[in-house]
Amino acid sequence: MKIICIGRNYAKHIKELANEKPKEPVIFLKADSSILPKRNPFVIPPFSDDVHYEVEILVKINRVGKYIDQKFANKYYDEIGLGIDFTARDLQSKLKEKGLPWEKSKAFDGSAVIGDFKPKQDYNLESIKFQLLKNNELVQNGNSIDMLWKIDEIISYVSQFFTLKKGDIIFTGTPEGVGKVNIGDVLVGKIEDKEIFKVNIK
Ligand code: ZN
Numbered sequence: 001m002k003i004i005c006i007g008r009n010y011a012k013h014i015k016e017l018a019n020e021k022p023k024e025p026v027i028f029l030k031a032d033s034s035i036l037p038k039r040n041p042f043v044i045p046p047f048s049d050d051v052h053y054e055v056e057i058l059v060k061i062n063r064v065g066k067y068i069d070q071k072f073a074n075k076y077y078d079e080i081g082l083g084i085d086f087t088a089r090d091l092q093s094k095l096k097e098k099g100l101p102w103e104k105s106k107a108f109d110g111s112a113v114i115g116d117f118k119p120k121q122d123y124n125l126e127s128i129k130f131q132l133l134k135n136n137e138l139v140q141n142g143n144s145i146d147m148l149w150k151i152d153e154i155i156s157y158v159s160q161f162f163t164l165k166k167g168d169i170i171f172t173g174t175p176e177g178v179g180k181v182n183i184g185d186v187l188v189g190k191i192e193d194k195e196i197f198k199v200n201i202k
Pocket of ligand 1: 174
């Protein structure tokens with residue numbers, strides 16, 4: 001399986017990182033080895049002093065597809081989840097400056113938290129409310145209504161480049177409020193006030 005991530009999909013997050021608003025979605029990949037095994041803590045890697053959480057809505061692909069038309073994109077997923085795209089921001093900034101690929105800062109071991117998936121019928125896809133709490137304090141408060149590229153547009157766009165396969169997961173981008181994690185932090189992700197994942201930082 002592969003993990004496809006969308007960058008810069010929320011206007012206010014683009015501002016907070018002083019990035020430019022892209023004309024097309026920014027795409028990068030994580031590896032299957034990036035997945036943090038369920039119930040494992042996230043261990044801050046030795047190569048970074050500034051690992052950030054980014055809470056994101058996840059979409060699980062349910063069948064093979066390429067060149068998917070936007071109007072049929074909804075047939076390619078049944079389940080919605082929530083996760084974290086952990087990012088070694090210090091390393092990413094250096095790579096960005098040099099125009100180098102981001103993988104070392106985005107696809108390292110444990111960098112993909114994948115919470116539980118629920119049937120998409122459980123949600124109003126146009127307006128999914130999701131939150132990240134750090135040590136019980138609300139740090140990110142998002143709504144899919146603010147996505148620059150909606151789920152169906154993302155699936156159509158991504159499938160022009162990569163064949164989507166059953167089990168692939170799309171990280172749809174993070175809203176504003178990203179920040180650093182420290183040893184001892186506890187991160188809880190919620191959709192519509194229901195807990196979807198909990199991660200201890202070590
Ligand atoms: Zn992200």
